[in-house]
Amino acid sequence: MVRVVRASQVEIDAAVQALRDGELVAFPTETVYGLGANAQNPAAVRKIFEAKGRPPNHPLIVHLDSPRYLHRWVREVPETAMRLSERFWPGPLTIVLPRAANVHDVVTGGQDTVAIRVPSHPMAQQLLTAFGGGIAAPSANRYGKLSPTRPEHVRDELGDAVRVILDGGECQIGLESTIISCDGSGVRLLRPGAITATQLRQLVPDLAVGPDLDSPRVPGSTPVHYAPGTPMVIIPAGEIDARAAALSAGGRRIAVLAQRLPLKAHKYVTWINAGRRAEQYAQDLYANLRTLDKAGCQQILVQAVPDGERWEAVRDRLLRAATGVAESDDGTGTMAVLP
Numbered sequence: 001m002v003r004v005v006r007a008s009q010v011e012i013d014a015a016v017q018a019l020r021d022g023e024l025v026a027f028p029t030e031t032v033y034g035l036g037a038n039a040q041n042p043a044a045v046r047k048i049f050e051a052k053g054r055p056p057n058h059p060l061i062v063h064l065d066s067p068r069y070l071h072r073w074v075r076e077v078p079e080t081a082m083r084l085s086e087r088f089w090p091g092p093l094t095i096v097l098p099r100a101a102n103v104h105d106v107v108t109g110g111q112d113t114v115a116i117r118v119p120s121h122p123m124a125q126q127l128l129t130a131f132g133g134g135i136a137a138p139s140a141n142r143y144g145k146l147s148p149t150r151p152e153h154v155r156d157e158l159g160d161a162v163r164v165i166l167d168g169g170e171c172q173i174g175l176e177s178t179i180i181s182c183d184g185s186g187v188r189l190l191r192p193g194a195i196t197a198t199q200l201r202q203l204v205p206d207l208a209v210g211p212d213l214d215s216p217r218v219p220g221s222t223p224v225h226y227a228p229g230t231p232m233v234i235i236p237a238g239e240i241d242a243r244a245a246a247l248s249a250g251g252r253r254i255a256v257l258a259q260r261l262p263l264k265a266h267k268y269v270t271w272i273n274a275g276r277r278a279e280q281y282a283q284d285l286y287a288n289l290r291t292l293d294k295a296g297c298q299q300i301l302v303q304a305v306p307d308g309e310r311w312e313a314v315r316d317r318l319l320r321a322a323t324g325v326a327e328s329d330d331g332t333g334t335m336a337v338l339p
Contacts (some may be wrong), residue, residue, distance in 0.1 A: 007123050007166050012130050018163040019044075019131055024051060026140040026154045027127050028168030029119040031092050031177050031193070032147040032286070033154050034063065034137030035162065036127075039073075042104045045136050049106075051161040054143040059109035059217055060136040061094050061117050061177075065128035073114055073134060075100045081182040083203050090120035092173055092194045096181040096216050107136050113216045117177055123168040139176065144225050146286045146293070146321075149174050153290065174283035175313050179218045180207075190218045192313040194282075225320040226286075228293035230255065232300040234322050240303045244269050247299065255292035258303040270295040278310040285314060289321070 007015075015025045022044040025036045035051065037044040039062045049056055062073055067085045070077055074097040081095055099114035108114050119125070128135060139147040140154045140162070148154045149171040154162065178193030180200065188208040189197055201207050211221065220226070235243050240256060241263045248254045248268040256262070256271045259281070272288050274281045292300050302318055305311045 007126055007168070011164075011166060012126050015127055015164045015166055016130050019135065021163075022047075023163035024048065024161060025127070025135075026148075026151070026158070026162045026165040027124055027135075027137070028121050028151075028166060028171060029063075029092075029124045030121045030172045031119070031175060032149055032171055033140040033151065034124075034135075035140035035154075035158070036063070036135040036137035038131075039107055039134035039136035040102075040104070042106045045104065045106045047161075048136065048138065051158055052138065052141070052143045054138065056106070057109045057217070058138075058143075059111060059113075059115060059219065060107050060138055061115040061219060062103075062107060062134040062136050063124065063128060064116060064118050064134055065125055067118060069134070070097075070116065071100075073100050073103055073116060074098060078182055078184065080187055080204060084180070084182070084187075084200070085118070087203060088195055088199075089118040090125065091118070092120075092177040093117065094177045094179040094191075094218075096179065096190070096218060098183060109217055111216050113181070113183075115179065115218060121168060121172075123166055127166065138219055144222075144227055146226060146228055146289055147176060149283070149286050153286075170283075170287075172283065174285055174287075175317060176220055178313075179220075181216055181218075185214075188212070188215060190215060191220055192316050194313065196309050196312065198309060220320075223320065226317045227321040228289050228300060230293050230297060230300050232289075232302060232322050234304050234318055235301050237303050240301060244271075244301055247301070252299075253295070253297040255295050255297035255300045256303070257288055257292060257300065259305070270297055278305075278314065281305070282314050285317065 019038045094117040096113050096115045103114050141148050141157050151167040173194045178195040179191035181188045187204045254269050259276050261273050262271050
């Protein structure tokens with residue numbers, strides 16, 4: 001069971017003051033830790049891009065404490081979007097809507113849309129309510145790298161770039177929010193997350209899945225993302241032991257993320273059994289990959305996860321992480337192939 005933590009008033013006051021001073025604050029959500037700035041302060045928001053090394057055309061998500069403030073950020077809210085917000089907010093759903101005139105380009109990546117989320121984590125709610133405004137926040141890590149699900153991940157990666165880190169313990173979901181776009185042409189699922197297409201179709205039967213040529217750019221949609229520093233490949237489930245044995249036979253150090261224990265121990269293999277429960281696997285995914293990334297291995301092998309909707313978000317993150325080529329500033333990259 002994940003520990004649910006609330007911040008003290010002193011901690012919240014310090015974080016609010018930092019936001020008002022134009023500084024960065026890291027805070028927990030139910031998905032991952034966010035790196036927040038006052039969404040109405042362009043200079044503060046630019047610090048997010050500097051700290052992360054994030055391309056300036058990559059949009060951010062504006063976090064609110066309640067849907068009742070949507071009108072401050074969005075020029076029109078379709079009825080479908082209202083139904084979705086009433087059902088899934090607070091929670092791990094981001095809705096992309098037409099931006100209001102006062103929303104700065106630095107938040108939207110220059111697009112005519114803005115991404116909005118109302119997180120459910122009690123500490124995020126405390127911060128947003130006390131601040132009384134929108135907080136622009138991507139994940140609190142270097143761009144394209146593994147998202148942080150614990151406060152120490154933020155400290156290790158961003159250090160002094162963050163004025164305040166609110167410690168809310170381990171994130172409950174562990175993967176970034178589901179993202180949908182919602183405009184006059186319908187509703188489209190742009191990034192899978194804990195809220196599934198099946199759940200969305202209960203309210204939007206004609207939900208479209210996957211981006212098209214007219215879809216807005218959204219966080220985490222580039223081909224290469226969520227990646228450890230160690231080269232990583234995905235291996236068919238039935239081949240994981242044989243591949244680990246073969247690659248480590250000459251003393252090469254190999255890391256493995258699997259859904260079971262190895263059939264036998266291998267001297268040069270670091271093996272993590274992440275289990276077969278989709279929700280637990282997702283919650284632990286980034287922490288497990290960070291552990292393997294620090295194990296001094298030359299390659300990470302990941303056992304392919306099962307088919308099916310319950311694993312869709314995990315599968316999406318693993319496919320984007322499986323790369324041996326760093327992403328360039330324009331968001332391009334090359335996917336790795338199995339050796």
